[in-house]
Amino acid sequence: MKQILVKKNILQTNDEIAERNKGIFSEKGIFTINFLGSPGAGKTSVLEQMILKLKNQVNMAVIEGDLYTTKDAERIENHGVEVLQVNTGGACHLDAAMIEEAIQHIELNEVQFLIIENVGNLVCPASYNLSEDMKVTVLSITEGNDKPLKYPSMFQRSEVLIVNKIDLIEFTNFSMDELYQDVYSLNQDIKIFEVSCRTGQGIEELCQYFSEKIKLKGEK
Amino acid sequence: MHEVSIIGDLFQIIEEQIIENKLKKITKVVLSVGEFTCVEEEALRFAFQAYAQDTLVEGAQFVIEKIKATAYCQQCSSSFEVSFTNKICPTCGAYSSKILTGYELQLESLEGEEDETDFSKEEYTSNK
Numbered sequence: 001m002k003q004i005l006v007k008k009n010i011l012q013t014n015d016e017i018a019e020r021n022k023g024i025f026s027e028k029g030i031f032t033i034n035f036l037g038s039p040g041a042g043k044t045s046v047l048e049q050m051i052l053k054l055k056n057q058v059n060m061a062v063i064e065g066d067l068y069t070t071k072d073a074e075r076i077e078n079h080g081v082e083v084l085q086v087n088t089g090g091a092c093h094l095d096a097a098m099i100e101e102a103i104q105h106i107e108l109n110e111v112q113f114l115i116i117e118n119v120g121n122l123v124c125p126a127s128y129n130l131s132e133d134m135k136v137t138v139l140s141i142t143e144g145n146d147k148p149l150k151y152p153s154m155f156q157r158s159e160v161l162i163v164n165k166i167d168l169i170e171f172t173n174f175s176m177d178e179l180y181q182d183v184y185s186l187n188q189d190i191k192i193f194e195v196s197c198r199t200g201q202g203i204e205e206l207c208q209y210f211s212e213k214i215k216l217k218g219e220k
Numbered sequence: 221m222h223e224v225s226i227i228g229d230l231f232q233i234i235e236e237q238i239i240e241n242k243l244k245k246i247t248k249v250v251l252s253v254g255e256f257t258c259v260e261e262e263a264l265r266f267a268f269q270a271y272a273q274d275t276l277v278e279g280a281q282f283v284i285e286k287i288k289a290t291a292y293c294q295q296c297s298s299s300f301e302v303s304f305t306n307k308i309c310p311t312c313g314a315y316s317s318k319i320l321t322g323y324e325l326q327l328e329s330l331e332g333e334e335d336e337t338d339f340s341k342e343e344y345t346s347n348k
Contacts, residue, residue: 002333005328006233007326010251011325123258124222153256188317189317
């Protein structure tokens with residue numbers, strides 16, 4: 001009988017590929033975010049608002065993840081930003097191998113800000129490292145303020161939370177106080193932005209925050 | 221999460237170990253799962269049984285070791301147990317986001333029977 005001490009991480013393949021991707025992004029000074037949230041939270045809409053404000057100052061590229069269709073990539077393309085659509089066909093999250101493949105088809109030289117919009121899902125994407133500098137999660141008012149405690153891993157691992165559709169708060173029983181309390185109980189360091197893509201509220205501050213991060217990454 | 225694909229990846233690692241260590245049977249598999257890792261134990265066990273069928277792993281004991289989540293306090297340098305909603309150091313009261321353990325999903329160890337066939341013996345090397 002032989003006992004073998006293995007100590008191998010099951011997700012090591014993903015992590016190894018993610019490290020390689022991260023090396024490429026670091027070398028080129030590309031600030032990368034893993035953009036997360038439920039289906040319909042408003043990820044693509046928030047992204048469109050950010051593009052409108054930032055595209056003349058910052059060179060952006062987007063990787064769109066969905067099971068099917070190129071609908072989101074088409075929306076981004078209409079703004080004149082380089083975008084690649086990844087269709088997983090069934091996988092409910094993007095992984096590092098998909099990103100490795102995707103960046104073969106994007107002109108990364110000169111890119112300062114790469115947004116990887118993940119598949120809409122508050123569960124699985126939290127566990128798959130995509131070589132991002134930070135995870136940014138979008139939560140919309142209409143989803144309810146109880147989601148952070150129901151999906152703690154996602155919110156614990158995010159650096160930024162964008163609370164979207166705040167113009168609809170009066171039509172719901174969403175409690176902003178409870179949301180802040182619950183989110184801070186999971187992650188005291190998280191930065192929260194309240195925005196509305198329809199009224200434009202909060203978008204300026206959000207873009208300023210990312211501009212700083214992009215600048216810092218570029219300087220490194 | 222993806223219990224079936226996780227077990228699939230686990231079996232790939234097991235296969236590599238079988239070849240590397242010249243095993244003819246696996247009798248025990250120990251998987252460590254961190255408290256913050258989003259996997260369901262029953263689904264893991266179900267997938268394990270399915271994958272093990274008709275392989276060298278069939279009948280092996282599948283042990284799932286649960287790893288408690290801990291964090292490191294940068295204020296007073298102590299380590300302490302945490303949960304999703306409590307990351308306050310019991311020693312000095314500071315909040316810590318430096319998670320030390322809790323995200324594991326690791327094949328810890330295997331137990332198996334070695335293949336004692338000596339392939340250098342004449343009966344295996346001579347042309348008959």
